[in-house]
Amino acid sequence: MADNYVIEMLHITKEFPGIKANDDITLQLRKGEIHALLGENGAGKSTLMSVLFGLYQPEQGTIRKNGQEVKINNPNDANALGIGMVHQHFKLVECFTVLDNIILGVEDTKHGFLQKDEARKKVMALSEKYGLKVDPDALVSDISVGMQQRVEILKMLYRDNEILIFDEPTAVLTPQEIDELMDIMRGFKAEGKSILFITHKLNEIMAVSDRCSVLRKGRYIGTVDSRTPRKRNCPR
Known part of the structure; x- marks a missing residue:
């Protein structure tokens, strides 16, 4: 059975003066999954998500939602497509x-x-x-x-966003707040929402995500299943 991808970012390239932040990256998000995006600082994670949210325009590549190509010129377009983002530095x-x-x-x-x-x-x-x-x-x-x-x-x-982007959401939280956020994300998944979760903390990836994609120096390295028997058996 074909994967039910709600979002596909295909061959995305984003350049800034003197740097290629995203170099031919393909990322696919399934409906109802928590998909972690892992990489060191400067790997291109936030840039890629900013492209999806319409803050940046890529030099190359396409974005599809439910198999249909879409153009996201700004965050209003993203919201109209049901895509929301919690930035690492809040926009309040x-x-x-x-x-x-x-x-x-x-x-x-x-x-x-x-x-x-x-x-x-x-x-x-x-x-x-x-x-x-x-x-x-x-x-x-x-x-x-x-x-x-x-x-x-x-x-x-x-x-009413159904595709939720979290950019390093635990960086400013206490341990109790982190646990609460993990529970909230699981609740979103149970409702069928799809989540992209930027982090560099392996314990959080293992605790809450279904799959994990790795970026390094602006390039896509690969995607792995991050579910484990321990995680599947833990209480929700």
Whole structure:
């Protein structure tokens, strides 16, 4: 049976002055899997994901979603295709509230008036469903780094994204917050969402991912099955 790829990045090349950050990379994401992207600093992981999210345009290569070629010119195009991204350095407005950050750019209006009550209900429902407890009225400048990450995740869920990119998501978290994030990612997988997970920590790859692709110096090295009997038997 053919693999059910929700995203295919085929022969992607991205260059910057003096450096080829991605050199003919092919990456394929199956529907409903957690796919880790492993490599040292400078391997091209974040650049490749930024291409998928529309922050960069590749010099060569194509992107397919569900077998159909797509053009992603910017993050709005990515969101329209159901692709969301939590960046390593969060993209939040610190003087705005949690709620305002989540709905920023996709505000619902009626007769010219912002429908914040409906937005609040949706945010709180998502917060409860996924165990992402937040205070919608808190200023982002007043909340912890771990809480800011929850806001970024809720931004993706609010936009109904089904393909979720996490760029080094555990780098700023406490051990307890890391465990909570792993559980959240497993919950997303159980719902059929597809996850690309950038990391350089082997223990996290073994704990949560289904497959792992390795990049080195901007080139694709290979993909391996990262599931183990120990991981399959661990509690969800």
